[in-house]
Amino acid sequence: MSSLVVAERTQVADDVVALTLRHPENRPLPEWRPGAHIDLLLDDDLVRTYSLCGDPADRASWRIGVLRTVDSRGGSALVHDKLHVDTRVRVRGPRNTFALRPARRYLFVAGGIGITPILPMVAAAAAAGADWRLLYGGRSHSSMAFLDELAPYGDPVAVRPQDRHGLLDLDGFLGEPDDRTLVYCCGPEPLLAAVERRCRVWPAGTLQVERFRVQEQQAPAGDHPFEVVCSQSGVTVQVAPGDSVLQAVRAAGVSALSSCAEGICGTCETEVLEGVPDHRDSVLGEEERASGETMMICVSRARTPRLVLDL
Template sequence: MSAPPTSYEQSLVVAERAQAADETISLTLRHPEGEVLPDWQPGAHVELLLGNGLTRTYSLCGDPADGTAWRIAVLRTPDSRGGSACVHDKLHAGDRVEVRGPRNNFPLRPARRYLFVAGGIGITPLLPMVAAVEAAGTPWHLLYGGRSRASMAFTSQLAPYGQKVSLRPQDEYGLLDLDAHLGEPDGDTLVYCCGPEPLLAAIEEHCRAWPTGALQMERFTAKEQEAQGAGTAFEVVCAESGVTVQVPPKHTVLSAVRAAGIDAPFSCTDGICGTCETEVLEGEPDHRDSVLSPEDRAAGETMMICVSRARGPRLVLDL
């Protein structure tokens, strides 16, 4: 189960905007009155509420010890659904933006050694992890790929780590050599990876022989699920609200409960951010998200109601 979010929601000021790489900007956010922001740990993200129902999730990539500022980085994606374009075109130094969080679905767990693998903008959640394990004196290595050096953000920040970082722009080295780093399972190593789906799928394949739980990933897009169809209708009992709703085959639990007037939180609606994670009191979920681990899925204690359904005729949820 992911760490619960704070209830914090605040209009923050863009204190600094900088070019982090080609098509990538970094934003430093501060409280307008200089107040301290909620604590966070490596792997956490926040949500930017950009108006007109547009909400986007971005990893915190600054220093968790700095309670006065949150830093994020945003890549302008060619297939943007409006989020990255809005941030790039409309958020400048001095502007304000509504921010909610933080939440952490990608926590840094104790290990004897770490291998970090980043693809493109996937470097963002790994930056504070690298800093944390370096400060702790734990052995680690970062394999960082991108289209070109110019497209890879925060390389100057990583330079002081020397040979602990392998920068591998594709136009110079080709695809990342995963065999060299993941070919032999290592029970003492945790692998943390974030990046585009083809990279994550390749790493999953390479890590099949590794111990359970050795691979930790965060996705920016939903993992392709096996064809499951729209499913059958089922009933959701909202225990806290005392409301029972029917979820038709082509509707989600989220849409059904919100249509019934229940203010369930949500953000991505793709099963990748964890905002809609809801406690399951009775029934068996049909998990279709890209957040929960296999162990969490098997436990069935929570579900992402924006995409997941029920395996039986009834679910009782803490809503």
């Protein structure tokens, strides 16, 4: 965890500010790759995750874009109202659960503030000489952030504010399945769900998404009690119905990182050494869930009476 200072603050769209963070002693910041995000520890019990949207080659600063949301639980409002130039903020990370994999061709789809993780992906794809296109939607032109940075790319970028163009033409943009192409999408849940429906016929692993909100889950296996063995610490706990693994292990004195406590940020991802998890997160893909190698202990439970975790 580091204490960083807000070096710059810029209004980049309606209700969106970009914050540039630096080390107070100008030390280099940890490396990161497109798709990475950081946690802002805004209060003792208020942690929020934001995608890095600057230049990974710039070790002197990190940049995030933050939308003030109408239904904010306090995070975005605090960022907008309290984090000004020279304000210090505690930061954890970076982590990456949305990494850009090598491909010959990319299709990027962004909705609203979902442009933030996509922005450095576009730059990386362009720098690598890959074939790529971006479809970027928002409520209105004035609500869409970083348009000035996207403009120099020209034709590969399609900016489609809804008040002028209606809903995004996903069928026309995605086209036919192609095993050379990777699809990356970030934005509101209706957009993610629409892209996921269209990509079901594409090769497995083609689509990568990052969510801001909890994905609606299928009926879970049930909230039966189960045992968790923490292999590193040698502690064994019982997880009762209604409790999370995270709550149970912390109550037993076992250290475990977390941020959102909703299964959307990936902070609490933990290796599963034995047993079968009941996945209830919105981070892992189908192949990752099927492997059972890791789980998000803030929301996921167990399908077996016992789990052994790398804690």
